[in-house]
Amino acid sequence: xxxxxxxxxxxxxxxxxxxxxxxxxxxxxxxxxxxxxxxxxxxxxxxxxxxxxxxxxxxxxxxxxxxxxxxxxxxxxxxxxxxxxxxxxxxxxxxxxxxxxxxxxxxxxxxxxxxxxxxxxxxxxxxxxxxxxxxxxxxxxxxxxxxxxxxxxxxxxxxxxxxxxxxxxxxxxxxxxxxxxxxxxxxxxxxxxxxxxxxxxxxxxxxxxxxxxxxxxxxxxxxxxxxxxxxxxxxxxxxxxxxxxxxxxxxxxxxxxxxxxxxxxxxxxxxxxxxxxxxxxxxxxxxxxxxxxxxxxxxxxxxxxxxxxxxxxxxxxxxxxxxxxxxxxxxxxxxxxxxxxxxxxxxxxxxxxxxxxxxxxxxxxxxxxxxxxxxxxxxxxxxxxxxxxxxxxxxxxxxxxxxxxxxxxxxxxxxxxxxxxxx
Numbered sequence: 001x002x003x004x005x006x007x008x009x010x011x012x013x014x015x016x017x018x019x020x021x022x023x024x025x026x027x028x029x030x031x032x033x034x035x036x037x038x039x040x041x042x043x044x045x046x047x048x049x050x051x052x053x054x055x056x057x058x059x060x061x062x063x064x065x066x067x068x069x070x071x072x073x074x075x076x077x078x079x080x081x082x083x084x085x086x087x088x089x090x091x092x093x094x095x096x097x098x099x100x101x102x103x104x105x106x107x108x109x110x111x112x113x114x115x116x117x118x119x120x121x122x123x124x125x126x127x128x129x130x131x132x133x134x135x136x137x138x139x140x141x142x143x144x145x146x147x148x149x150x151x152x153x154x155x156x157x158x159x160x161x162x163x164x165x166x167x168x169x170x171x172x173x174x175x176x177x178x179x180x181x182x183x184x185x186x187x188x189x190x191x192x193x194x195x196x197x198x199x200x201x202x203x204x205x206x207x208x209x210x211x212x213x214x215x216x217x218x219x220x221x222x223x224x225x226x227x228x229x230x231x232x233x234x235x236x237x238x239x240x241x242x243x244x245x246x247x248x249x250x251x252x253x254x255x256x257x258x259x260x261x262x263x264x265x266x267x268x269x270x271x272x273x274x275x276x277x278x279x280x281x282x283x284x285x286x287x288x289x290x291x292x293x294x295x296x297x298x299x300x301x302x303x304x305x306x307x308x309x310x311x312x313x314x315x316x317x318x319x320x321x322x323x324x325x326x327x328x329x330x331x332x333x334x335x336x337x338x339x340x341x342x343x344x345x346x347x348x349x350x351x352x353x354x355x356x357x358x359x360x361x362x363x364x365x366x367x368x369x370x371x372x373x374x375x376x377x378x379x380x381x382x383x384x385x386x387x388x389x390x391x392x393x394x395x396x397x398x399x400x401x402x403x404x405x406x407x408x409x410x411x412x413x414x415x416x417x418x419x420x421x422x423x
Contacts (some may be wrong), residue, residue, distance in 0.1 A: 032051055086410060158236070177209055211342075237272065245267075265377075269310070278325050
C-alpha cells in the first residue's frame with residue numbers, strides 16, 4: 001500500500017468466520033478444494049467434479065483423498081462391527097505375512113498373549129510393526145536393570161543358604177548386602193551424577209534385603225498354616241521353550257503346548273523361582289514371580305479373558321513338562337512384591353480329598369478355559385484381528401501409542417454399532 005498515494009487503494013474489511021469462501025471469491029486451488037467439498041456435501045457436485053479433473057495439483061489430487069476419508073468415516077461411524085479402518089487386516093498379502101510370522105511353529109510368550117488380549121491394536125503396533133517407544137533423554141533409574149540385579153542377588157543368596165532352614169538366618173541379611181555391593185560394583189558410573197544415583201540405588205536395595213528376610217518368614221508361616229508344609233527354593237530362572245538369549249540355551253526345556261491338532265499353540269517362558277515340598281506325601285510346588293514394582297492386578301476375570309496369563313501358564317508348564325518331577329501338583333502361584341508385602345498368591349491351594357490332595361475346582365476350570373483360550377488368541381493374531389479396543393478407560397493416559405490410536409472415537413459407538421471385542 002505504501003507504493004500508492006494514501007487513499008488510492010481502498011481497504012475492505014471482510015468479517016466472516018465461515019472458512020468456506022464464496023464461489024466468486026475463490027483465488028486458489030486450496031479455495032477450490034474447500035468450496036468443492038462444501039458444495040458436494042450439499043448435493044451440488046459440480047465443483048467437486050472440477051477438482052477431481054484438475055491436473056497436476058501439487059502432484060497429488062486431494063479429491064481422491066477426500067473420497068477415501070469419506071469411506072473411512074462411513075466405516076468408523078456408520079458401519080456395525082469393526083472394519084479395516086479399526087484394526088482388521090484384510091489385504092491377502094498382509095494376512096499371508098501374519099500367518100508366516102506367527103505360524104504354528106511360533107512360540108508365544110505369556111507377555112505377548114496378555115498384550116494381545118489386553119489391547120490388540122497396541123500388540124499390532126509393538127509386536128507386528130515393531131514400533132518402539134522413544135526413551136526420554138537424560139539420566140533416570142533403569143527399573144528393568146534394577147529387576148535383573150535383584151533376581152541375580154536372590155538367586156545367589158538362596159544358593160548359599162542351608163536348604164533345610166525354614167527361616168532365613170540372621171547372616172543372610174549380611175550376605176544380601178555383600179552380594180549387593182559386589183553386584184553394583186560392576187555397574188559403570190561414568191559421571192558424578194550416575195555415581196550418586198548408584199549410591200541411592202544401593203541404599204534402597206539394602207533396605208529391601210532387610211524386608212526380604214521378614215517377607216520370607218511370613219511366606220513360610222502362611223504356607224505352613226494353609227497347607228501344613230515347608231517349601232524350599234529349588235529352581236531359579238527356569239526356561240522352557242526357545243530361550244530369549246543365547247546364554248540360556250543350555251537351560252532350555254521343551255515348550256508348553258496348549259490346544260490340539262490344528263489349534264495347537266506353543267508357549268515359551270522363564271520362571272523366576274520354583275519352590276518344592278510335600279503335602280501328605282504328595283509332591284507340590286509354588287510358582288514365584290518377583291516384582292520390584294507394584295503388584296499387578298490379577299483377578300479371575302482377567303485370567304479367563306487372557307489379560308493375566310503368566311502365572312497360570314508357568315504353573316501348567318511346571319506340571320506338564322515335569323520341571324520338578326512327575327505327579328507334582330501346583331500348590332499356589334503368586335507374585336513376590338519386594339517393595340510391598342512380599343508373597344501374594346493368585347489362586348486357591350488344592351484340597352484334601354478321598355484320594356489325597358486334589359486340585360481346587362477353580363484351578364481345573366481355569367485350565368480348561370486356557371486350553372481353549374490360548375489357541376484362540378493365537379488364531380486371532382494370525383487372522384489379522386487387531387481391533388482398536390481396550391477395557392481400561394484410562395489407557396490413553398499412559399499408552400505410548402496414544403497419538404496414533406483412535407479408541408476414544410470408538411468407545412461412544414460400542415453399543416450403538418456393536419464395536420465390541422472379546423479375546
